[in-house]
Amino acid sequence: MLQLHSWLERIGYRSYRSGIALNAECPNLLIQNRLNAIIDRAVDETGRKVDLIGHSLGGMMARSLACQRPADVASIITLAAPSNENMSHEMVRRAAEVVRKQILREHGPKVLPKCYTHHCTCDFLTHLRSDIPPSVLETSIYTRDDGIVNWRYCVTGKPNVDVEVTGTHIGLVFNAAAYTAIATRLARVHSRTIHRSVLPVFNHGRCG
Numbered sequence: 001m002l003q004l005h006s007w008l009e010r011i012g013y014r015s016y017r018s019g020i021a022l023n024a025e026c027p028n029l030l031i032q033n034r035l036n037a038i039i040d041r042a043v044d045e046t047g048r049k050v051d052l053i054g055h056s057l058g059g060m061m062a063r064s065l066a067c068q069r070p071a072d073v074a075s076i077i078t079l080a081a082p083s084n085e086n087m088s089h090e091m092v093r094r095a096a097e098v099v100r101k102q103i104l105r106e107h108g109p110k111v112l113p114k115c116y117t118h119h120c121t122c123d124f125l126t127h128l129r130s131d132i133p134p135s136v137l138e139t140s141i142y143t144r145d146d147g148i149v150n151w152r153y154c155v156t157g158k159p160n161v162d163v164e165v166t167g168t169h170i171g172l173v174f175n176a177a178a179y180t181a182i183a184t185r186l187a188r189v190h191s192r193t194i195h196r197s198v199l200p201v202f203n204h205g206r207c208g
Contacts (some may be wrong), residue, residue, distance in 0.1 A: 001054065003174055010091040011183060014041050016050075027061050028124040035065065039072055049074035051189060053182065055173055056149065057078050059140075060128055066136045067127035072178075075137035075189045077182055079172040080146055139185045141178050143167045144156075 001017065008015040016038055019085045020030065021044035051074055054062035059081020060106045066073045142154035155162050159176045163185075165177035172178045 001058075003175060004179075006052065012041075013186065017025060020058075022123040027057065027064070031061060031065060031068075031124055035061065036069075039065070039069065043072050051075045051077065051186060053077045053176060053191070054168065056083060061124065063132065063138075064124045064127040066132055068123065070099070070133035070135055073136055074138070075185065076132070077139040077141065077185055078154075078176060079141050080143065080151075080154060080169045082149055082158050085138065114208055130159075137185070137189050139163060139181065141165060141172065141181050143169070143172060 005015045005017050009068040018035060018038060022032070039050055049072055051064040052065060054060070054076070056079070059076075059078030062078055063081070063083070066076045138156070138158075138161050138162050140154055140156050142151050144151050144164055145167065146154070146169045163171070163181045165175055165181065167175045167178070
């Protein structure tokens with residue numbers, strides 16, 4: 001996400017990074033232990049709401065955070081992120097099971113037994129399955145040539161939310177058409193209320 005972070009700075013936004021190098025961790029713990037602190041910092045330093053930009057699993061975390069913290073989130077922009085359930089390639093599902101076992105070994109009682117599966121009942125998934133608050137402007141950027149996530153699950157069915165571009169799953173992080181869509185949507189948010197704090201804080205990953 002470094003290129004996206006730098007680009008946002010160049011076009012005039014104050015951009016905050018998550019510091020997540022490899023997104024192979026319990027999303028609920030990442031939100032609790034890292035992402036909430038970054039949002040708090042951005043809000044404190046700017047005195048304004050923030051925009052969240054997330055790729056893949058990061059986009060799912062952005063959606064969950066929007067439902068958890070609507071008073072602090074002005075908009076979310078997701079790239080190749082399922083709107084509620086992650087329908088992925090079988091190889092990704094097998095990799096996710098390896099990650100799940102590692103999470104259980106490392107965190108034990110800090111996570112639920114079904115962590116990193118669709119059956120988990122943590123705050124992350126509970127809020128992910130909720131409707132985005134009306135006060136939060138939502139954008140879902142997707143590609144039919146994704147190759148990792150079933151693009152149909154990235155489509156919300158709302159014409160004012162869904163934006164289709166060409167490219168691949170990983171490629172959306174560097175995709176010029178996606179950047180154009182991001183700039184357009186951020187401009188729409190900032191035309192409604194002045195706040196220039198943007199968090200491209202989430203790199204790609206998967207919730208099993």
